[in-house]
Amino acid sequence: MSGSRQDAGRPGLRQALRREPRRLVTIGLWSLVEAAPAFLIGHAVARAVEDGFAPAEPLIGLAWLAALGLAWAAGAVAARQVVLAVAAVAEPFRDDLMTYVVEGALRREPATGRDSGAVARAGLQVELARDAFAAVVTTVRGFVFTVAGVVLGLLTLAPGTLVLVLPPFLLGLGLFLASLPALARRQRAFLMADEQLAEAMTETAAGLRDIEACGLRDRVARRLDGRLGAQAAAARSLAGVTAVRTAALAVGGWLPVVLVLAGAPWLLDGGAGPGVIVGTLAYVTQSLAPALGGLVQGLGVSGVRLSASLARIRAMAPPVPPAVPLIRPFASEVRLDAVTFAYGPRSAPVVDGLDLVIPEGDHLAVVGPSGAGKSTLAALVSGLLRPGEGEVTVGGVPAGRLDPAARVLIPQEAYVFRGTLMENLAYYGSPTGDEVAAAAAAVGAAELVAGLGGYGARVEPGALSAGQRQLVALVRAYLAPAPLVILDEATCHLDPAAEARAESAFASRGGTLIVIAHRLTSALRARRILLMDGAHVSIGTHDELVRTSPLYADLAGHWHPEPVS
Incomplete structure (x- = not known):
C-alpha cells in the first residue's frame, strides 16, 4: 500500500476540509446569505424606531421590519443549503475514518487474528466523529459569519457602541477557548471510564452462572462498584470544567447588554438616538449572544466529542504492522x-x-x-x-x-x-x-x-x-x-x-x-x-x-x- 493511500485513510481534519475547495466556497456563499439578518437586524430596528414609529410613520417602521423578515426567510433557505453542503464534506471524512479503521484491521488480522469487537467499537466512534465534525464545521462557520455581520453592522450604525460591546465579548470568548484543553481531557477521561464500565458489565452479564457457581458475587460486585465510582468521578470532574462555559456566556453574551444600558446616557450625548440603542441591544441579544452560545455549545460539546472520538479511534483501531515487501510469484502452484x-x-x-x-x-x-x-x-x-x-x-x-x-x-x-x-x-x-x-x-x-x-x-x-x-x-x-x-x-x-x-x-x-x-x-x-x-x-x-x-x-x-x- 502506498504512502499516499495510507495518508488518505488517516483521520485528518485539514485534509477533509481541503479535499473539495468548491464545497467550501459554496458553504461560504450561502453563509453570507444566512448571516444577512445578523447585519440587518440592528439597522432595521433602529430605522423602524427612529424613522417609523417615533415620528408616527408606522408604515415606514413596518417596511423596515418586513425587510428584516425577508432577510430571515432567505437566511432559513441558506441554512438548509449550508447543512447539505456540510454533509457533503462530512461523509468523505467518515469514509476516511472507516478506511483507516478497516485497513488497520485487515493488515493486522493475518498476524494477530480477528478482533471484530475492536473494529465495531471504533466504528461507533467513527459515526460519533462524523456527526461531531459536521456540527463543529456548521457552528464555527455560523459564529464567524455572524460576528462579522454584527461588527460591520455596529460600525455602520454607531461605531461608539463597539467600545461597550466588543471588550466583554472577546473576554468571554477567550475565557471559553482557554478552558477547551481541560474540557477535552476530562471528556476523554469520561468516555474511557464509561466504556470500561460498559465492558465490565457486559463481561459480568455473560458470566453470571460461573460467578454464582464459583462464589465470586462479592468480588465482582466490588469490581463493578469501582468502575461505577470511576465513571461518577469522571462525570463530576467534567461537570466542574463545563461550569466555565456558563461564566463565558455571562461575560461575553450578557455583560455587553449591561454595559450598553449603563452607557446609554453617554451614547445619547454623542448624538445616538433611542433607536440606535435599541438596535445595538438587538445586535447583542439576537445575534451576538446566540452566536457565542452556539459556539460554546458546539465546540464545548461537539468539538470536545470530536477530539475525544478521534483519540479513541487512533487508540482502538488495530495498529498497522511494519510493512514487508510483497512478492509477485512466477507461478500459481x-x-x-x-x-x-x-x-x-x-x-x-x-x-x-x-x-x-x-x-x-x-x-x-x-x-x-x-x-x-x-x-x-x-x-x-x-x-x-x-x-x-x-x-x-x-x-x-x-x-x-x-x-x-x-x-x-x-x-x-x-x-x-x-x-x-x-x-x-x-x-x-x-x-x-x-x-x-x-x-x-x-x-x-x-x-x-x-x-x-x-x-x-x-x-x-x-x-x-x-x-x-x-x-x-x-x-x-x-x-x-x-x-x-x-x-x-x-x-x-x-x-x-x-x-x-x-x-x-x-x-x-x-x-x-x-x-x-x-x-x-x-x-x-x-x-x-x-x-x-x-x-x-x-x-x-x-x-x-x-x-x-x-x-x-x-x-x-x-x-x-x-x-x-
Whole structure:
C-alpha cells in the first residue's frame, strides 16, 4: 500500500476540509446569505424606531421590519443549503475514518487474528466523529459569519457602541477557548471510564452462572462498584470544567447588554438616538449572544466529542504492522506443508497438519459440512490468515507476503461500492470496453449490465440483490490479472445454471482455480475434489471419493443432480 493511500485513510481534519475547495466556497456563499439578518437586524430596528414609529410613520417602521423578515426567510433557505453542503464534506471524512479503521484491521488480522469487537467499537466512534465534525464545521462557520455581520453592522450604525460591546465579548470568548484543553481531557477521561464500565458489565452479564457457581458475587460486585465510582468521578470532574462555559456566556453574551444600558446616557450625548440603542441591544441579544452560545455549545460539546472520538479511534483501531515487501510469484502452484490453524490458543484446530499441493492450472473444488474449515482454507491460501504451524506458499512465495495482484478472493458476501458500473468492474486494472463486455458475457452478467443501464450507470449497492452483487464481483475477478482465483461460495446466491456458467468461465479463463463449493455440482465441474471434515481431509475425483469416503458418499447420496448441458 502506498504512502499516499495510507495518508488518505488517516483521520485528518485539514485534509477533509481541503479535499473539495468548491464545497467550501459554496458553504461560504450561502453563509453570507444566512448571516444577512445578523447585519440587518440592528439597522432595521433602529430605522423602524427612529424613522417609523417615533415620528408616527408606522408604515415606514413596518417596511423596515418586513425587510428584516425577508432577510430571515432567505437566511432559513441558506441554512438548509449550508447543512447539505456540510454533509457533503462530512461523509468523505467518515469514509476516511472507516478506511483507516478497516485497513488497520485487515493488515493486522493475518498476524494477530480477528478482533471484530475492536473494529465495531471504533466504528461507533467513527459515526460519533462524523456527526461531531459536521456540527463543529456548521457552528464555527455560523459564529464567524455572524460576528462579522454584527461588527460591520455596529460600525455602520454607531461605531461608539463597539467600545461597550466588543471588550466583554472577546473576554468571554477567550475565557471559553482557554478552558477547551481541560474540557477535552476530562471528556476523554469520561468516555474511557464509561466504556470500561460498559465492558465490565457486559463481561459480568455473560458470566453470571460461573460467578454464582464459583462464589465470586462479592468480588465482582466490588469490581463493578469501582468502575461505577470511576465513571461518577469522571462525570463530576467534567461537570466542574463545563461550569466555565456558563461564566463565558455571562461575560461575553450578557455583560455587553449591561454595559450598553449603563452607557446609554453617554451614547445619547454623542448624538445616538433611542433607536440606535435599541438596535445595538438587538445586535447583542439576537445575534451576538446566540452566536457565542452556539459556539460554546458546539465546540464545548461537539468539538470536545470530536477530539475525544478521534483519540479513541487512533487508540482502538488495530495498529498497522511494519510493512514487508510483497512478492509477485512466477507461478500459481499452491502448496500447504503441515499447516495447522486454530482461532484461539485453547481452540481445537480447524486445519490440522494439512499437506496439500494444488498444481498450477488446477481446478479444485473444496466441499464438506458447515464448519469444516473450507473458508479458513481459502483465507490461508490468500494470505488473510497465517498458520499457527507449517507454511502456505503460492509459486514458492509465502502467502502472507504475496502481492495482492497475484491472487483474487471473492467471499460469499460480494462487495460493490458506490460509483459507475465500469468503475466497479475495472477496479483491478484498465481493461478495454471490449474486454469488459467479453468478461460480462462469459460470466453471465450481460443481462445485468443492460438492466442497470450500461457500464456508465451509477451503482447503488443497497439497490442490488445479493446475486447481482455476486455477478459484479465475478466479472471484476475475471478481469483481474491474478493467476490464482479463489471463489469462497462466491456463487451461492445464483441459481444452478448461472453458477455453472460462471464457474465454467473461470475454468476456461486459465490459471489456478479453487472453488469453495456451495453446491455439490461444483465438484463435478472440478478436476479434483478436496473433502474437508475438520482435521480430516480426503482428495480425489468424484468417483474416487464416492468409493473411498463414506462422508462424501453420504453427501452425494442426498444430492439430486441437475442436467448438465
